[in-house]
Amino acid sequence: MSYSGNNMLPICVADMKKLGWSELDVLLVSGDAYIDHPSFAAALLGRFLVSKGYRVGLVCQPRWDRPDDFLVMGRPRLLAGISGGALDSMLAHYTAFRKKRHDDAFTPGGKAGARPNRAIIVYTNLVRQAFPGLPVIIGGIEASLRRYTHYDFWSDNLRRSILLDSKADALIYGMGEYSLWNVVKRVEEAWERNRPVSFEGLNGLCYMAKAEDIERLENPIVLPSHEEIVADSEQLVKASLLAERHIQAANCACVQQVGNRYLVATPPTPSLSQAEMDKIYDLPFTRKAHPSYKEPIPALEMIKTSINSHRGCGGGCSFCSLALHQGRRIASRSERSILSELEKVARAEDFKGSISDVGGPTANMWQAKCGADPAKCKRSSCMFPKVCPNFKDQQDKYVALLRKVLAHPKVKHVR
Ligand code: SF4
Missing domain, CATH: 3.30.750 (Transcription Regulator spoIIAA)
Known part of the structure; x- marks a missing residue:
């Protein structure tokens, strides 16, 4: 049986069986509950990849004390994509006064505590434990806005790119449908040819590189290094303005040195055409929360x-x-x-x-x-x-x- 488009994306083996899938190509992990609506990235990216012929399953709000929840649908063939959810996980947990929140709009019953602090780092480690050697790609707002050295309000500290702290293979920034699709195709190609995956030449993502790789980039925008920003916080303002310039110019890479390595942000994925936007929003979302949830999810009530x-x-x-x-x-x-x-x-x-x-x-x-x-x-x-x-x-x-x-x-x- 092929994917009919009328069902939700699978979250367990029984769902996969209904679709006739013996394995997944891509596993998407999210800090939010599964709401099958285009405002929620796991549903949006999952349905988009399914429309391109890939088998995608979701692990939403998994336990983080052990990797068991990540294992329920088995090892995916190509990669795992990880997001902290629609909000940065620290913002989801703490107020602007650094007080712990008692609720979470993206969880059934609005209850707090269904995701860890710094969810991307925690989930990436768990996926590494569950599936050694599987490519891991991080994305969503938490990854996107922490892609360069940034000020972390909750620790009152300058932190380096979350790509380094999570040890993921690549980071997708911005709206991710086409970037993720291209990464999936690239991983599949490498897998079929039994070659290591290279992310060079793909738009909308960040990867780590060595000095000799940087020389191949054509006129990159160079941000102050992590160490320069730590030594002089005014360099953070300069870095932020240059990062915005990179998005607006959309025609070159952006580089930031961290120690003896380099973070490379490739040019952003081109803005979608009207036809591309229509195709994405015309996908068969049910606009409902997964039926396994027993309590309403406040974010769905707000957005439906x-x-x-x-x-x-x-x-x-x-x-x-x-x-x-x-x-x-x-x-x-x-x-x-x-x-x-x-x-x-x-x-x-x-x-x-x-x-x-x-x-x-x-x-x-x-x-x-x-x-x-x-x-x-x-x-x-x-x-x-x-x-x-x-x-x-x-x-x-x-x-x-x-x-x-x-x-x-x-x-x-x-x-
Ligand atoms: S409308 Fe075009 S030229 Fe004017 S500020 Fe915006 S991007 Fe620049």
């Missing part, structure tokens, strides 16, 4: 009537991590794709007529575009100090879209 219209934000605000994760280029879905998701939301038995939002990181940037060449742009914001004359928004189209959503017979209001 929200429709994501685009990615990226031109704001470039200094307090926001988005510029380092999704970047300032806007990738939008078509009106057709958004309205077809609305249809699915409205069909749900518990839909009460309220759409919480149709938006993205910044609601009214749907279909906005840079009218110049963004790779040559030296500004750090399309909005500040004045809206850039090259920034082409589509406010009329957006208002027209909201009116169409409101005109749906089952929709009472769009909040």
Whole structure:
């Protein structure tokens, strides 16, 4: 039996059997519960890879005192992908006053304590114990924003890249569908030819390299080294601005020396076209939590009537991590794709007529575009100090879209 697309992604051997799978190609591990909705990365990446012909299973919120939960579906053929969840695991556990939180919106019943602190490091170690020699790729917001030397608020310390601390093979930054697919293909190719895996030439990821590998890179952006930042914290500001430049230029690698090794961030994965965005959001998500959960998951309640219209934000605000994760280029879905998701939301038995939002990181940037060449742009914001004359928004189209959503017979209001 082939994967019908109507089921959830497998979380146990019984699920795999229903799909006729004797093994997985890719195991995805997440610090969040499994919610089969495009706002949650494990579901998004899993369904995307399944659509490309790979067999993907999920391990969500595993125990971390032993590797048993990682072993339930057996050793995957190609690799394990690890994420701490939709939030950095330290932020999920502690408030801005460093007080322990008593709840976790991404867990059944909203209960705290279902993931470890620094989940990526802990999960990577457990996967290494469970499956020695298996390539391990880390990703998600925790990995993405900790890819270079960074200030860790909770330990009040400068930490080196999480790629080094986790000892994973590579780190995917930004939105990961195409980067992960390319890594999976690269690992498969190496596996078939019985060769070691090389991540050179792939976009949207970081790997560790030696001095001689750096010489092959064409005009890389060079960040202050980890040691320079530790010696002079002002270098962290310089590094952050250069890292944003790397995302915006999107045409070269970015390098940071750590001891006698080098962290290489390859150019970001190109912003998705409208057709690519539509294909991803048209995947057959059930928009439900896995039926094995007995209690509601607050994050699902919050998001289930929200429709994501685009990615990226031109704001470039200094307090926001988005510029380092999704970047300032806007990738939008078509009106057709958004309205077809609305249809699915409205069909749900518990839909009460309220759409919480149709938006993205910044609601009214749907279909906005840079009218110049963004790779040559030296500004750090399309909005500040004045809206850039090259920034082409589509406010009329957006208002027209909201009116169409409101005109749906089952929709009472769009909040
Ligand atoms: S040229 Fe203007 S619109 Fe284009 S990326 Fe730069 S600031 Fe944004």
